[in-house]
Amino acid sequence: MTVDIVIKNGLMVLPSGITQGSLVIDDGKIIGILKSSEPKADRVIDAMGKVVLPGMVDMHVHLRDPGFPEREDFESGTRAAAAGGVTTVIDMPNTVPATVTLEAFNQKKAIADGKSLIDFGFIGGAGEVPPKNIKELAEAGATAFKSFLIARFKELAASDYTLYKHMQLLAELDRPLLVHAENGDLVDKFMEEAVASGRTDPMAHCDFRPDIAEIEAVMRCITLSAQTDCHLHICHISSGGTVDILEWAQSIDQLVTGETSTNYLVFTKEAMNERGPYAKVDPPLRSKDDQLRLWEGLNDGTIDVLASDHAPYTKEEKDKGFDNIYDAPSGGVVIETSLPLMLDAVNNDKIGLERLVEVFSTNPAMMNGLYPKKGDLMLGADADIVIADMDMPFHIKGENLQTIQKITPYEDMKGKGMPIMTLVRGQVIYEDGQVIGKPGYGAFQRPLV
The missing domain is CATH 3.20.20.140 (Metal-dependent hydrolases)
Structure with a gap:
């Protein structure tokens, strides 16, 4: 079996705690959380040294x-x-x-x-x-x-x-x-x-x-x-x-x-x-x-x-x-x-x-009634995932923001820790500073109960 994506070697923030391992993603869902071996995948993302968050x-x-x-x-x-x-x-x-x-x-x-x-x-x-x-x-x-x-x-x-x-x-x-x-x-x-x-x-x-x-x-x-x-x-x-x-x-x-x-x-x-x-x-x-x-x-x-x-x-x-x-x-x-x-x-x-x-x-x-579909890295949840580099510096400049308005209260603030990849339901929509998602991909979410 070949799955869509494997994110390996990352420090995963799970409900049970932080552990190093792999997330297995297929058809928009998290189908595996592994500590060692992982299946074949169309794309393997090496998150060594990075944190993996919902x-x-x-x-x-x-x-x-x-x-x-x-x-x-x-x-x-x-x-x-x-x-x-x-x-x-x-x-x-x-x-x-x-x-x-x-x-x-x-x-x-x-x-x-x-x-x-x-x-x-x-x-x-x-x-x-x-x-x-x-x-x-x-x-x-x-x-x-x-x-x-x-x-x-x-x-x-x-x-x-x-x-x-x-x-x-x-x-x-x-x-x-x-x-x-x-x-x-x-x-x-x-x-x-x-x-x-x-x-x-x-x-x-x-x-x-x-x-x-x-x-x-x-x-x-x-x-x-x-x-x-x-x-x-x-x-x-x-x-x-x-x-x-x-x-x-x-x-x-x-x-x-x-x-x-x-x-x-x-x-x-x-x-x-x-x-x-x-x-x-x-x-x-x-x-x-x-x-x-x-x-x-x-x-x-x-x-x-x-x-x-x-x-x-x-x-x-x-x-x-x-x-x-x-x-x-x-x-x-x-x-x-x-x-x-x-x-x-x-x-x-x-x-x-x-x-x-x-x-x-x-x-x-x-x-908002969206859990456990959203909000945690767990089996069966939507593969909504952020990979973050805790050592990456940032310098906030309004002119670089994605919003229509380029003014921010945080202008010129500096710090360390940046999301470097964002996935929504298993699709990479942001990677290495570029938004690659498409308008219309987002889906309406109603309470599960």
Whole structure:
């Protein structure tokens, strides 16, 4: 028997631990995990001295398609993902139209079917929408739903009453509710204070958006979800105080999980002085103490997921923030650089390879109902694989990124640890610095149960 691909001699990060050996791939699946001999193959990839990881599952991306083709689309965004070792993306609902109806869901799916280089799934919007919409989106394959607590997100924003009713329904449907947890009233009033005091410099975004807005919203969501048995997932945690609250909620067996992003693990608020609006994110960057607590929570299991929160804007949109930080939108180009930055963190003993796989692949696959098809190197799983060179240096330059927008908060950052090959369902889509995958290869992923 001749199989499609054998990856030999690599240090494989398996559910059981790290071991050297070979992965056997045929018909898009992992069919063998061997420590010594391997079968004949159409292609043999020697991964000696390299690490072999499951592909990353990035459950928090904004690919801006449909609605904002000047910022990003499914082709450019998934090209960048492939170069960054991401093999599955879960796209957020704040497109135009927002993913709050079955029609909008199907429109987005048709676009992604023709453009995506990697596998993809969708989060449904859970703002002021009727239960019928939630049920239809779940049936269509939405992996989870998301609510915002800030009114300007329009049809994605939910009142406390709506949030509670959505939690009741999603508990029945067995879908998580993701929340952008910030108190919208506090956020708006603090911003008014900043402008009234003449503070529109980049650091004002941090100084006048304190973590009480996040902490209060998290406590409110936890209180509501405790009465419903809904799986509550807190997105892009920035505050050490939120980690403390999650730790408490989990200690009393409440079904609440948390996620942080590369932005908060790499930058503290001082980056606003250095990088201006390119480092502007919501919630804002915090103190060094907050960052240390995030790392602690990520490593001890309190924070379950690492995601990029890739949210591109044009240079013209972001540059407005140099004169007035409140004129610039929040978010940036992150997806291609998240894994290299985290591999560098592994090299600097901030996180272990096995834990990195858990938070950036296994856990997000589980939360979105894609496990064990995605998220681990195991028999029968999709052959979504990343080969990484832990000794390869990188120097981030926006002009070299695969995304439409060539601006990045990580401009000129250096480190060590790079994905050198990415496979999706057994097909090599990225190799030696070149994206070789084709638009339309990516497949829609719906929850397995």
